Amino acid sequence: MERVRGAGAVLAVLVVLGAPPAAGEELSGVFQEMLKGECHFINGTEQVRLVVRKIYNREQYMHFDSDVGVFVGDTPYGEKVARNWNSQQEILEDYRAAMDTFCRHNYEIITPFTVNRRVPPSVSISLVPSSSQPGPGRLLCSGMDFYPAPVQVRWFQDGQELPEHVVATDVVPSGDWSCQVLVMLEMPPRRGVTYSCQVEHVSLEHPLSRHWEMPPDTVRSKILVGVGGFVLGLVFLALGLGFYLWEKSS
Numbered sequence: 106m107e108r109v110r111g112a113g114a115v116l117a118v119l120v121v122l123g124a125p126p127a128a129g130e131e132l133s134g135v136f137q138e139m140l141k142g143e144c145h146f147i148n149g150t151e152q153v154r155l156v157v158r159k160i161y162n163r164e165q166y167m168h169f170d171s172d173v174g175v176f177v178g179d180t181p182y183g184e185k186v187a188r189n190w191n192s193q194q195e196i197l198e199d200y201r202a203a204m205d206t207f208c209r210h211n212y213e214i215i216t217p218f219t220v221n222r223r224v225p226p227s228v229s230i231s232l233v234p235s236s237s238q239p240g241p242g243r244l245l246c247s248g249m250d251f252y253p254a255p256v257q258v259r260w261f262q263d264g265q266e267l268p269e270h271v272v273a274t275d276v277v278p279s280g281d282w283s284c285q286v287l288v289m290l291e292m293p294p295r296r297g298v299t300y301s302c303q304v305e306h307v308s309l310e311h312p313l314s315r316h317w318e319m320p321p322d323t324v325r326s327k328i329l330v331g332v333g334g335f336v337l338g339l340v341f342l343a344l345g346l347g348f349y350l351w352e353k354s355s
């Protein structure tokens with residue numbers, strides 16, 4: 106496999122530490138020279154723009170923009186460097202060719218695992234208890250670990266789409282080339298209704314659906330058991346009391 110000459114945006118950082126510190130001393134300074142190469146791809150490699158930035162201690166002092174074709178100074182010092190570099194035909198030609206030798210070259214290599222990266226979402230439905238709202242809680246549909254970001258999540262109730270009462274977070278990038286989204290149904294789920302969360306994503310051939318139904322009502326059955334036990338207790342109490350009074354009177 107060909108070697109990657111740099112990623113889409115390359116950082117080359119040279120850090121020079123001032124006077125190495127003796128034990129317990131502070132550094133006298135940090136001197137940082139940075140070079141950033143940005144490749145901008147518009148519609149694949151149909152239109153490519155290269156921007157190279159030269160930065161010293163966080164200040165950009167010179168840049169090269171392939172739309173311009175020469176070095177441009179951004180500070181008085183940078184203007185001097187730009188005049189020098191622009192007078193060297195070899196450097197200029199290198200940078201002008203870099204759109205092809207660097208940007209287009211790398212695009213072909215990194216495309217399989219960047220532009221073409223497809224990771225399907227893991228979808229699940231959970232019942233989130235809500236203390237501020239009445240009812241058993243709210244249904245939350247989570248789409249996790251997918252890539253790229255564009256995604257569509259819909260809620261259905263017995264097969265009918267619920268376009269309202271749906272609140273979604275933004276699609277959140279996790280920082281590891283995956284994204285997350287949460288979509289809440291803003292109404293209490295009802296018994297006997299099937300709720301479905303449907304996710305469409307470029308990684309999926311068909312929309313992905315998860316279904317949810319209210320589980321058997323354990324609270325109500327506990328109440329029934331409690332009431333039944335209480336009634337049974339009352340019956341025995343009455344029987345015992347009656348028996349006692351009957352014994353006493355006879």
Ligand SMILES: *[C@@H]1O[C@H](CO)[C@@H](O)[C@H](O)[C@H]1NC(C)=O
Binds near residue numbers: 151
């Ligand atoms: C994108 O590039 C392709 C060729 O690579 C071209 O056929 C298509 O028309 C371009 N699309 C746009 C929107 O410019």
